[in-house]
Amino acid sequence: MDAAEQELIGASVIEPRITLEQHISGVEFADGRLGDMWEAIRELAREKIQPTPATIGDKLDRFDPELLMTCMGTGLPANAERLADQVREAAYRRGLDDALTVAHQIITAGGDPDDALRRISEVRRPAESSLPAWNILDFVNRPMPPTDWIIPDLFARGDRLVLTGIEGLGKSVLLRQIAVCAAAGVNPFTADAAPARRVLYVDLENSEPTMARSFGQITLALHITDRIPLTLSPNPGGLNILKSHDRLKLRSLIAEHGPDLLVIGPAYKLWVTDGRRSDEDLTRAVLAALDQLRTEFSCALALEHHSPHKETGSMRRSVRPIGSSAWLRWPEFGLGIRPADGNQPGCRVVDLVHWRGDREARDWPPMLQQGTVLPWVGTDGAGHFVRGAA
Numbered sequence: 001m002d003a004a005e006q007e008l009i010g011a012s013v014i015e016p017r018i019t020l021e022q023h024i025s026g027v028e029f030a031d032g033r034l035g036d037m038w039e040a041i042r043e044l045a046r047e048k049i050q051p052t053p054a055t056i057g058d059k060l061d062r063f064d065p066e067l068l069m070t071c072m073g074t075g076l077p078a079n080a081e082r083l084a085d086q087v088r089e090a091a092y093r094r095g096l097d098d099a100l101t102v103a104h105q106i107i108t109a110g111g112d113p114d115d116a117l118r119r120i121s122e123v124r125r126p127a128e129s130s131l132p133a134w135n136i137l138d139f140v141n142r143p144m145p146p147t148d149w150i151i152p153d154l155f156a157r158g159d160r161l162v163l164t165g166i167e168g169l170g171k172s173v174l175l176r177q178i179a180v181c182a183a184a185g186v187n188p189f190t191a192d193a194a195p196a197r198r199v200l201y202v203d204l205e206n207s208e209p210t211m212a213r214s215f216g217q218i219t220l221a222l223h224i225t226d227r228i229p230l231t232l233s234p235n236p237g238g239l240n241i242l243k244s245h246d247r248l249k250l251r252s253l254i255a256e257h258g259p260d261l262l263v264i265g266p267a268y269k270l271w272v273t274d275g276r277r278s279d280e281d282l283t284r285a286v287l288a289a290l291d292q293l294r295t296e297f298s299c300a301l302a303l304e305h306h307s308p309h310k311e312t313g314s315m316r317r318s319v320r321p322i323g324s325s326a327w328l329r330w331p332e333f334g335l336g337i338r339p340a341d342g343n344q345p346g347c348r349v350v351d352l353v354h355w356r357g358d359r360e361a362r363d364w365p366p367m368l369q370q371g372t373v374l375p376w377v378g379t380d381g382a383g384h385f386v387r388g389a390a
Contacts, residue, residue, distance in 0.1 A: 004086040005034045007075030015077040016045035022084040028091035099123045150300045153363045161302040165337040173375045180218045183230035189378030198229040200259035204238045204269035221373045231257045238269030241289045265304030283324035320355045332359045
């Protein structure tokens with residue numbers, strides 16, 4: 001029996017999302033019983049039901065519980081991609097071997113050589129037909145759906161924002177303001193009316209009293225007395241989404257509340273260094289996990305991150321994100337706040353710096369100023385409030 005097939009089933013019982021992430025079919029398993037289990041677990045994953053011997057057995061006419069118990073505990077979710085590649089490769093080899101056998105029979109029986117060649121050429125790797133391909137005119141002229149705005153002209157469904165800045169300058173407050181305004185149906189920088197959106201705010205650093213005071217000030221400023229679709233999840237100890245336990249907890253939270261906008265951070269509280277993988281590898285794994293959640297639940301994502309300390313000989317700290325260069329490539333919008341001319345205690349003024357080129361032009365204000373109502377108000381860089389924000 002193929003060890004990779006058993007391990008892949010074992011891993012999928014631990015983390016059923018594997019069956020949706022790995023493009024592999026049950027027919028590619030050499031052991032048909034394991035292939036049936038794979039398809040059953042995939043169906044359970046779509047239904048958001050935890051796979052167990054009982055729930056898997058309910059999906060199958062032919063079920064071997066002893067075989068399932070043999071598989072359980074043999075595979076790790078972190079190895080799923082490698083295991084799936086092994087199963088796919090083995091299926092390809094079996095298909096090619098079968099085709100060569102048939103081709104040999106055709107030739108030795110005096111059949112059409114072209115028929116023999118066709119049998120071999122029809123064997124394809126499963127992934128070969130999965131990549132999209134368009135004629136350029138068909139691609140550019142096809143009707144596209146209108147932009148699904150989370151915040152009009154600012155933030156669309158599926159967008160990723162990474163916000164950086166020095167400690168204590170107000171980046172956490174800015175994200176809270178964006179979260180409350182999005183849920184209340186108000187543009188956070190212009191005060192224009194906007195559609196109310198469901199928002200989930202997952203704080204990985206601050207205590208509940210700190211969150212209550214900060215959010216309370218914003219709701220009071222906006223005169224919010226009725227419930228709005230903003231859910232707060234304080235987790236001051238952080239999460240390690242590289243571990244399946246924490247990742248599934250976060251996924252369950254998102255599935256329960258179905259946010260249009262997920263606000264989470266700070267980034268350094270999303271994982272724990274394991275001492276084995278490089279910072280680059282760990283960052284890529286974290287970003288992949290966030291992307292899976294963003295894609296699965298079709299939400300926009302705003303993430304708080306830190307900027308590096310001041311470099312020797314420099315008068316200003318960079319606002320680019322600290323750590324791996326993957327942070328620079330990942331988001332649609334990379335923004336940082338840094339003190340601007342005229343910034344002083346009690347009258348904060350900051351530049352909103354784009355540390356990476358935006359993928360699309362949006363109406364982010366160039367500067368923010370401490371407001372008299374909301375914590376931050378957008379300005380045009382010449383001391384004038386952006387439209388409607390006074």
